[in-house]
Amino acid sequence: MTRSKILITGASTGLGAAMARDFAAKGRDLALCARRVDALEALRDELATAHPGVTVAVRGLDVDDHAAVPEAFGELRDELGGLDRVIVNAGIGKGAVIGSGRAAANLATATTNFVSALAQAEAALAIFRAKRAGHLVLVSSMSAVRGLPGKKAAYSASKAGLAALGEALAVELAKSPIAVTTLLPGYIATDMAAKAGDARMVAPLDKGVTAMVRAIEREQTRACVPQWPWRLIDLALPLLPAAVVTRMST
Numbered sequence: 001m002t003r004s005k006i007l008i009t010g011a012s013t014g015l016g017a018a019m020a021r022d023f024a025a026k027g028r029d030l031a032l033c034a035r036r037v038d039a040l041e042a043l044r045d046e047l048a049t050a051h052p053g054v055t056v057a058v059r060g061l062d063v064d065d066h067a068a069v070p071e072a073f074g075e076l077r078d079e080l081g082g083l084d085r086v087i088v089n090a091g092i093g094k095g096a097v098i099g100s101g102r103a104a105a106n107l108a109t110a111t112t113n114f115v116s117a118l119a120q121a122e123a124a125l126a127i128f129r130a131k132r133a134g135h136l137v138l139v140s141s142m143s144a145v146r147g148l149p150g151k152k153a154a155y156s157a158s159k160a161g162l163a164a165l166g167e168a169l170a171v172e173l174a175k176s177p178i179a180v181t182t183l184l185p186g187y188i189a190t191d192m193a194a195k196a197g198d199a200r201m202v203a204p205l206d207k208g209v210t211a212m213v214r215a216i217e218r219e220q221t222r223a224c225v226p227q228w229p230w231r232l233i234d235l236a237l238p239l240l241p242a243a244v245v246t247r248m249s250t
Helices: 014-025 037-050 068-080 103-131 150-172 205-218 227-239 242-249
Strands: 005-008 029-034 056-060 085-088 134-139 178-185 222-225
Touching: 005 014, 005 068, 014 029, 014 037, 014 205, 029 037, 029 068, 037 056, 056 068, 068 103, 085 103, 103 134, 103 150, 103 178, 134 150, 134 205, 150 178, 150 222, 178 205, 178 227, 205 222, 222 227
Parallel strands: 005 029, 005 085, 029 056, 085 134, 134 178, 178 222
Antiparallel strands: none
C-alpha cells in the first residue's frame, strides 16, 4: 500500500527533514511540523523547487503544547485532503545525572519524548480510526533497549516508554486496517548523535534515513535501523553485564 499523504513532526532539521526529502523524492505529499517555522518554510521551498508535483504544507507546532497537537494535525489533514501516515519524530536529547540539581533537563526530555509523543499518537489515531485506515510511526531509539545510567537515564527511559507504547498499539491494532511501526535508530549523523556516542558507530545521514524509510515503507512492526550493527546490538544489549553497559554509556 502506498501512503501518499504523510505528516512528520520535528521536520525542520535532522532526521525529520531528511525523511521529508526522501519521501518528497518518492512523490509523496507532505505535512511538516516543528517549532522553527522559518526552517520549515525554507525546506518547503527547497522541496517545491526539486519536486514541483509534490504538495508540502507546514505548521509551526510545539508538541509540548498538547492541546495544539490535534488542532495542527486536523488543519494539515484538511489542507492535504487526508493523512495516510503520521511519523512521530519530534524529540530532544537533554539529560543530566538524576539528583544532580538539573531536574529541568530530565523533565523536559521525559515530557517531549514520551508524553508529547503520546499526545501525537492520540491525535493521529483519532484521524485514522475515523477513516478506518492509516499508518502510525513512532521514532524511538536503540537507547530504549536497556536502561542507560548517568545523564542518559531519563532519555533511555523516555524512549523505552515510547517503544512500549508502540508495542501495545501494534498488538491492539494488529487485526485492524491501522498499522503501527516503532523505529529504533542507532547513531545516525545528526547534531544529537554527534554528542551521543562513538563516532565509529555513527551512520551517515543518508544511509541512516534510507534504512528508516525502508522500514517505514515495509510497515515493519519494530525495526532497528540501520540494521547493521544495531540488530545485533538489540539482541546483545539486554544480556551484557551492568559494568559493560556503564562503560558504553560514558
